[in-house]
Amino acid sequence: MNIQMMNDIAVHDLSIHAKDGPIVMDVSLALGKGRPLTLLGESGSGKSLVAQAIMGNLPAGVHATGGVIFKGVDLLAEAAGERRKRWGRSIGLLPQEPWLALDPTMRVGPQVAEVHRYVKDKTASDSVVAAKQNLAEVSLSAAEALYPFQISGGMGQRAAIAMAHAAGTELLIADEPTKGLDAALRDSVTARLSREVEAGRLLLTITHDVAVARALGGTIGVMLDGRLVEYGPAEALLAEPQHAYTKTLLAAEPSQWGRKTRATPGTTVVTAQGLEKRYGDRVLFSGFDIEVAAGEIVSIVGPSGCGKTTIGNILLGLTKPDAGEVVREGELSPLRFQKLYQDPPAAFAPHQTIRKGLKDLARLHGKDWSGIEASCRRLRLQDVLLDRLPGQVSGGELQRFALLRALLLDPAFLFADEATSRLDPVSQQDVVTFLLELVEETGLAVLLVTHDRDLAEKVSTRLIELEGADGRAA
Template sequence: MNIQASPDLSIAALSIDSPEGRIVSDVSLALGRGRPLTLLGESGSGKSLVAQAIMGNLPPGLRATGHVVFKGTDLLAETPAQRRRRWGRSISLLPQEPWLALDPTMRVLPQVAEIHRFVKDKDATRSDALAKENLAGVSLAHAEALYPFQMSGGMGQRAAIAMAHAADSELLIADEPTKGLDTALRDSVTARLKREVEAGRLLLTITHDVAVARALGGLIGVMLDGRLIEYAPAEKLLQAPEHAYTKALLAAEPARWERQAPTASGEVVLAGRGLAKRYDGRTLFSDLDITVAAGEIVSVFGPSGCGKTTVGNILLGLIPPDVGTVERKSGMSRLRFQKLYQDPPAAFAPHQTIRKGLTDLVRLHANRWTTVEGLLDRLRLPKTLLDRLPSQVSGGELQRFALLRALLLDPAFLFADEATSRLDPVGQKEVITCLQEIVRETGLAVLLVTHDRDIAENISARVLNLENKGPT
């Protein structure tokens, strides 16, 4: 399909092989100035691998074949050293996991400033000034002195966006740039990406958010099982999709979900009374009451940085409230109060296979491997992924493995922090449906943190709205 007559980036017959076999097959795409390209598709469909093949940072053991021609040069023919010299200069990547990309030992301002200083050769004073502008552009002017561990997931995402903007490369690859962000920030980031296109940069965006693809326009490619199944101008594909998966993807947007009637709840498992928390001189919330009972889902909704995760951490006893009390159902092991982390890599040892981690957990808690196999089927996770490292599966797949890991311990209470932020709409609906079934079957009490108002309102017995109660 010849959509772009003279592309600046041309991908032809790109395939990616692992020792177990081919995982991306015969992908052909084109990208030119003034017309962004967006890849949609479910977790594990190969979208991020295409980006990594362009960058030249595929995971060990994977090999790309075909052609990736950028400005007349076939990148796949370059040496690793030649590819690395392009990073941050002619090609830059906004990574899917800013939690891993940010330096935990550095405050955020110098992390952005060093791009201007050492990549763009600016002096120290000018580098700091430009970094301040980059952070202000993503509403992080108040966070210049923070370390990554002091920021919410959404704030970390925006810090990574500021760093990508600072690089000012010809080609920007944005891998899930809006995951974990509320609607206002998502729209703000999307608008910034559109300005990059208007300024003449090439933009390849990988996202599961149909609203982002719709707003960016240009061209859209849809991937499924390592193949490009549909590729067309945005207006055509979104209005008249041809492939059955594309139709299902558009139909599964959370705004189209049917409202689920709340299930009958049992005893209160966890409650917070009169909670208040200040952070870095700012009040996140005060005089806050929240209860979560057996067999119900309660959602905490609000903009990035407003304290959603803090509420759950206080209930779990991970951090203390400044004011107020927390009451937990008596006679219950602390192991039955579990957290599903917003950043899935936080739940896994990076140099240990997923199988090894789960096997150790099963053995430690006298569980059975058949329980793992049952959850693999329910969460639509192929068994072949078990022998990979956490870095060798997609963000969405790792998020589902993190949910599996938490459910293995038979929790009475689950604090699910952005449990579906890395999943496409079809995957979101599948995982939420699975979680609802487990709630009904076991009486699990769930506190769900989400930036998506539609998800919160459609599945919850109650919604605690922290909107406008804290900074964004």
């Protein structure tokens, strides 16, 4: 591939190696001012590893070879201490998981203000004013005084974006910046990133959302199995993809799916009437009724922060409603009511390999390991991934492991909270197909919370739309 070396960043022959062999091979690409670069590809293809190599924060036991030239300096040749001095000053990272960007002990507003105070050397009062503006730009003014655990995953993602903007680095690496966001907020964040480009910042975006890549324009690289298989101007690549995988990727968007026919639902597994939830003076939703039966998928769609996740948590008994009643099938063990979390790290111990965590769970509940291996194959999870820590696999791979973990306990009811928001279109289609097969085979009842209306319309028995103002069903 012809990489223009006069660009502000040029990556040449980048390979990334783990102890069991190379995981990214011979990647060459470039980006410059006014010409953002977006990497597309399935989970585990190496997109985020390329970004981490540029940033200089590869996981332990992983190293990079080749060259990353930034303003005439080979970053790979720099000492670790010198590279870290660039973090937050000349190179900024918007990480894939907002949990990794936010301090759980600090309120959102002060966290953004801290960037202005200590990175940009502003006065305390000016930092507060600037932080308020950053939060307003991502529609988060109401969250200024909240802690990260008090906001939704989508709101956490926007808070991380506000912090990244506050740093004002020359290069911004955005790793899945719109995952978990509804279409309106996705478009707003994409427009925010485009303004960063217009202001002269370098932008490298990692995403599985084709709509984001299309909106950002510039150059697109498509990765598969650690290799860059297609690379070129966004307009041409999206209009006439050359590689077979790129064609498959574009065809796998939910808007292109056919609608599945659904069997008649069975007995009711969980029902709720007159639910209401308040946070202070704000009524999140009121008078809300819902019923989920065996063998059906009920989807709730609506803007970020309207209460979708809270409803699922109430049905599971994780959150108490301020009014209303929940009735679960009385003969079912509480263990058969499971949750697939929006943030997959919440389901795993960070310092324990995935294999050990799953084996401990299987042993505790008397489950056969061969069944877990079969599920791994159905979810396209390679055996080698089991021996890695949760932080050493991609977000999409970890989400598939989280699904496997939730299904290990043979649930009768599964609350899938943005279950596919971290997956590329191909992996998303695979996982949804797997989930649909389980619903048909076992009579699993599923409550699916999603921002993707196309997905919800294609797979749901029933669809409930929440409005943003008070959480009432539309």
